Amino acid sequence: MKLKNILIVLFCFIILVKPAFPLQNKKLDIILDKLEKKYNTTDALFCQYEQTEKISQLTEDIHLEGKLYFRKPHFVMMEMRGDENLNLYVNGEKIWIEDLDLDEVEIIDFHQLSKNSRLSKLLPPFFLLTVEELKELFNISLITTKNGKNRLELSPRSAGEFKFKSFQFNVDEWGRIPWMKLVYDEENFKEIRFRGWKKIPKISKYFFQYRENKKEKEKSHKIVNSIFCF
Numbered sequence: 001m002k003l004k005n006i007l008i009v010l011f012c013f014i015i016l017v018k019p020a021f022p023l024q025n026k027k028l029d030i031i032l033d034k035l036e037k038k039y040n041t042t043d044a045l046f047c048q049y050e051q052t053e054k055i056s057q058l059t060e061d062i063h064l065e066g067k068l069y070f071r072k073p074h075f076v077m078m079e080m081r082g083d084e085n086l087n088l089y090v091n092g093e094k095i096w097i098e099d100l101d102l103d104e105v106e107i108i109d110f111h112q113l114s115k116n117s118r119l120s121k122l123l124p125p126f127f128l129l130t131v132e133e134l135k136e137l138f139n140i141s142l143i144t145t146k147n148g149k150n151r152l153e154l155s156p157r158s159a160g161e162f163k164f165k166s167f168q169f170n171v172d173e174w175g176r177i178p179w180m181k182l183v184y185d186e187e188n189f190k191e192i193r194f195r196g197w198k199k200i201p202k203i204s205k206y207f208f209q210y211r212e213n214k215k216e217k218e219k220s221h222k223i224v225n226s227i228f229c230f
Contacts (some may be wrong), residue, residue, distance in 0.1 A: 016188055028142040031150055031171050036131040038175035044071040044203055048196045053121070056187040068127075069200075074110065075208040076127055089210045095119060095208035105210060120163035124180060124192060137161065143168070 054060040064082040074092035085100040086225040097118070109117055113128065126134065127186050134140065138154035145151050155166040169180040176197045182190045 003129070021077050027150075028140065028152070031142065031152065032131055032135070032140070035171065036176040039072075039131060042199055044069070044200045046070075046196070046198045047194045049192055049194045051190055051192040053190040054188060057200065068194075069203060069207070070127055071203055071205075071208065073130075074128055075203075075205060076123065077208050078123070080122070086122070087210075089208055090123070090128070091205060091208045094209075098210060115163075117163045121182075121184075121190065124182075125162070125164075126169070126177070126180075145170075190213060 010051075046049065048065070050065040051063070052137045053087055055062065062083045064080045064084060066079040066081050068079075069077040074089040074090060075089065077110075078086075078088040080086040080088070087098040087100065089096040089098070090110065093110050095110055095113065095116075097106040097108070099105070106118075107117060113119060113123075129137070134154065137157060139157055141153050143151040143153055149170050149172075151168055151170050153166060153168045156162045156164075165185055167180060167182045169177045172178055176194075178194055180192045180194070181191075184190075188197070
């Protein structure tokens, strides 16, 4: 009799739990479709961000804040101010990391993006990857947080392809990303909070290219900032 009751309980448990996996997968597909639609209908965007990086060898965290400009498919410009002062330019062919404190510029081939450890810590990975590329390169799972937010966790399919172990980000009801966390290992990670997402008109490709002429560069930034009222 006892065995029969146990079997009945197990059967009921299987019936109740089994549908949860298809539901989770369906919800994940809906979120990914929303992200893809957002990407496909946006030519260029702007946001502000704040990030905190935890490095086990350091006694204090590294804090940065700044502005990010993006234009499809592979154009990014980031201003970073705080414990480090950097400008990052990406034009789809080259990447420039301008260190304002050291007055130095590092130039990286765009195709070495994922292999450069410094760059992987500066540039959020989803800004240069389409949703289809994310699906190809990462295992994606859906996490529902305690406060009901939709959070995706992505881990590289190929070991050593990226310089981080995994990354997570929240997706709001409009398909925007307000929070992200990159996990490098058990002790080292970076959290980024994004705000003020705005769709903007296409910016000239010239804006995403480093220029040694400081007056010319400052003029370009002032024009863009005045147009978009940042």
